[in-house]
Amino acid sequence: MKLLHTADWHIGRTLNGYSLLAEQEQAFQQILQIALDEHVDGIVVAGDLYDRAVPNTDAVTALDHMFRAINIEHQLPIYAISGNHDGAKRLNYGREWLANTGFHLNTLLEEAFTPIETASTQIFLLPFFDPMDARVYYSHQGMSEDQTKAIHTINDAMQLVIADLVKLFDPQKRHLLVTHFAVTASADDELDLTSETTSKVGGLASLPASLFEAFDYVMLGHIHTRLASPMKDKIRYAGSPVKFNVKEANPKFHGKGVEIVDITADHITHTFKPITPHTDLIALKAPWKTLTDPEYYHQQPCNQAWFAITIEDFDRSQHLNVRAELQKIYGTVVELDYADTQAKPIDHPETATPGTLSPDDLVGQFFHAVTGHDLSQPQQRLVDNIFIDLSQEE
Amino acid sequence: MKLLHTADWHIGRTLNGYSLLAEQEQAFQQILQIALDEHVDGIVVAGDLYDRAVPNTDAVTALDHMFRAINIEHQLPIYAISGNHDGAKRLNYGREWLANTGFHLNTLLEEAFTPIETASTQIFLLPFFDPMDARVYYSHQGMSEDQTKAIHTINDAMQLVIADLVKLFDPQKRHLLVTHFAVTASADDELDLTSETTSKVGGLASLPASLFEAFDYVMLGHIHTRLASPMKDKIRYAGSPVKFNVKEANPKFHGKGVEIVDITADHITHTFKPITPHTDLIALKAPWKTLTDPEYYHQQPCNQAWFAITIEDFDRSQHLNVRAELQKIYGTVVELDYADTQAKPIDHPETATPGTLSPDDLVGQFFHAVTGHDLSQPQQRLVDNIFIDLSQEE
Structure with missing residues (x-):
């Protein structure tokens, strides 16, 4: 199975008041062309599709057209989740219709517990969520109030979630995770690369990579450069396809692009494919x-x-x-x-x-x-x- | 062909600060039950699905669940348009995926010129639009600037639109129109029944029923009582399923409901089916x-x-x-x-x-x-x- 991994499109974002929409549309055309040239089996978008919970009308239209080009015109499956910038419930609209053509979009925690099954692979689409979402979910699952109240941090919540995802593993298949969090190689790491949120601020504390070791491969969104990937060969950020802030003008952050992830029974490889900025x-x-x-x-x-x-x-x-x-x-x-x-x-x-x-x-x-x-x-x-x-x- | 005609759901509306969502969900359950009992071939929703261009999250979720129940659970086609309260471009999101399961939703003027074809009937879904939308549309169609500038009123625009719709008529079929405007029996009529907009105010001037005479039947939205229907047997409002303002407490406006429209080669009949208010x-x-x-x-x-x-x-x-x-x-x-x-x-x-x-x-x-x-x-x-x-x- 061959997937194109991208994330953090942030459609509708502006840079000091300058609309990035034309830039984002240019980058999208390149992503689509790479997907076609590489004959991928689907495109993974690991969260932050929009830049805000209530995106403006132009952003809604632009994202609709992008998804339409991939999934309706070129009949390529989409595996997507919402990120912390997206409005999870709002983005859920129409989800069941999208799935009919292989456009899989999860925006709510409970949806993560139904993996997408391909012949060789289970794809787990775990959208961004916060500890309170986990409390509500586990309370609906019959967990006692004492236990749900013990869920304080995203780390607490993620341990429970991962344990439950692992229970769904089909041992005959590869296990991929798509999610949207700050993940660092070890729990003490500081994320000083260009991230949109400073680690540990606002409940977006970083998670240690070790939490995800049960998966064969993890495709992340949230941090805007692939250089921040916590495990070189297994747990990776695709980075945003477009430079979103002036810090990224630094040559260190040059090289926006996507990753082509090739998954076979005996190996998983990833290859970077650059996107040329229009501007x-x-x-x-x-x-x-x-x-x-x-x-x-x-x-x-x-x-x-x-x-x-x-x-x-x-x-x-x-x-x-x-x-x-x-x-x-x-x-x-x-x-x-x-x-x-x-x-x-x-x-x-x-x-x-x-x-x-x-x-x-x-x-x-x-x-x-x-x-x-x-x-x-x-x-x-x-x-x-x-x-x-x-x-x-x- | 048998259709259920409803309109003006205004999901997300409040009445002096009181949420009407529970009321709207109750009414919806009755609409769905009527559709099933009557074995209709589809449900027509003639505009104003939401109460505002950017509905709140609860309203988005509620409408998604309603459409899901009709079109996915019960596999009934939906023929819907946007009204003046809806955000046309925003509501357009996902439209092509919806159509795959027979959920036809038009929110842009240009979409009206592709009728939905059934074996016996052409259904024209003409969303609410304003004279400026018509200018833009006809300018894209190659009309000269002088001609587009002559489109001043909605009446000017509608004459052009109807003429173009009529050109698409298949003489072997019945021709239904679904639209969302104030229509009166004659051009001089005043709409003093409970409408949400006073006629002739804010560009929402009323259109004469004679404009629509080429159609076999017209299903309208916009005015919230079916008593305002401009032509008893041919051009009808379904009215809103729920009372939205205190003026409607008047017994004259009792009797919220939907209409079942039965269309055969030699006759068209409509039957009122009441909805019992929950509150x-x-x-x-x-x-x-x-x-x-x-x-x-x-x-x-x-x-x-x-x-x-x-x-x-x-x-x-x-x-x-x-x-x-x-x-x-x-x-x-x-x-x-x-x-x-x-x-x-x-x-x-x-x-x-x-x-x-x-x-x-x-x-x-x-x-x-x-x-x-x-x-x-x-x-x-x-x-x-x-x-x-x-x-x-x-």
Whole structure:
């Protein structure tokens, strides 16, 4: 059996306000092409299909079209779960119809206890869940209140869940697990790679890889780089197909892609297949003089990539609109920062906190902070009129 | 061919804050039972499946379970469209998978031009749309900008749409239309029956029945009572299965239900099948003395219905908490009103507008208005503490 392993699509996500949808659609087309070229038996999407529980309409339409291309046009099975970003109950809508064409989607804990059976393999689709979900599930299974109340952490819950999954093992078959958690090689490991949640924060503590040793192979979602995979040959992250934040502009995180996992009776291999970003994300850090020097910026893929720029040794007195000047050179600047916090242009000691100012005062103060001048009377009138119009639209 | 015609489920709706979900689930069970008893060939749901574009999670789960019961458990086809309350694009998710088991759901105008073909009948599923949707559709069809700009009203748009639907008619078959608009017997008719939108307001102007005369039968949604049907034998509203507002407590609107439409080569008949409300909605209007007289209220289905009560000739000086006293007698009081506005208990000339008061002042003023007394110091402390707790929870 040959599967394509991907995860963390986060359809609908934005990067500092820039929509990533076109980028995600480009990456999807490459994923589909890889699946076809490799003649896989199905595509595994290990959670975080959407970026939020109530995705916007465009995101809903985009994901529907992606699933349609895989499962209806190309009749490839899908093995998918919800992640912590998805709304589990909302995403459950229509699940039984999807299954009719081999689109297996689990979003609720109880659904994990019915593995998908192929001739050679059992595929367990265990969606993201929290300790409270496990309490409810085990209480419905007849567990006493004393026992369910002993489920405090995700580790407590996962031990019970895995034990129950193992009971379902068919010894004649391979056992695959698809799930969506932070898993580390040992319990003490810190996940300092680019993850969307810091380990141990918000109940998303990491689980030790040893918990999953009964499975022949584990396909994970949640951490956005495959470099974080806790066991090189057996428990792996696919990583997100698209770079989602500026930290990932770091060359260390280059190489987005999917994995092709080949499962036979006597071996399991995984092969990385890269995805070429449609629009790359480049981080630059240099003094203003360098950034605006043609010798420097002609070496950059100006107007073809997104840039996250950190300016060193900045002297704001000479520049009116830093972002505009840089965008004229580089194209889209998704993030702008200053290496020396002392030199940040908007760092006036007399600046009031934004929450206490009216919108037009805020604009005035921002203008002063950036330009060193107050708004002229015509400028002030223009700003006032804009806010009056805006308030009437509401 | 025999179809069950229902509409305007509005799953997720509330009545003055009271959830109608249990009521809607009860009505659904009756609809399903009628469909089974009548051995229908399918269930038509003529729009407004949900009450809003982004329904809450419980509503999504409830509707999924209803459709599952009809189409997966009982393998009955569904012919459904979106109404003005539904989010058309959002509800489109999964549509192609649903169709595999005969669950036909149209939410976009362009989908209406592929009728569902049965041996004897063409079923046209035309979802709610607005003139702008028609402009976009016809522009994609190659219509010139001048022509699309001439589409101003829903009447303009509907004339084009109907003409194009008629072109698809198979002369060997019956032609059914399912749609979701306000339709009146003649163009000048006023819809003063219980509709959720007043006719001609917000672009939802009513359409004349004559527009639809090419069809053998038209199953409508949008108006919540079948009594508003514009043509007795041919163009009919099913009405909502549940009473959604207090106006419907009026006996004139009694008789919620569905219609069984029997279509043969030489006749089409429709038969009304009633749905018994699980919890009825009763409107009472009487003086306080009558309302609280056992001889009167023992004739009411106290604690078994929801009550909308209008008090006549009210003397507030004698009563501390009107709603509580009435709820003790009647059970759930979903609406409370006073026949004589002069006598409304909260009608102090010195009352400040709510927006300008702090929450605790508002409680104090409300207490004074209802009781004629100020809060005592312990009462005031209690109120303060509640608001402190509430603000900390946020």
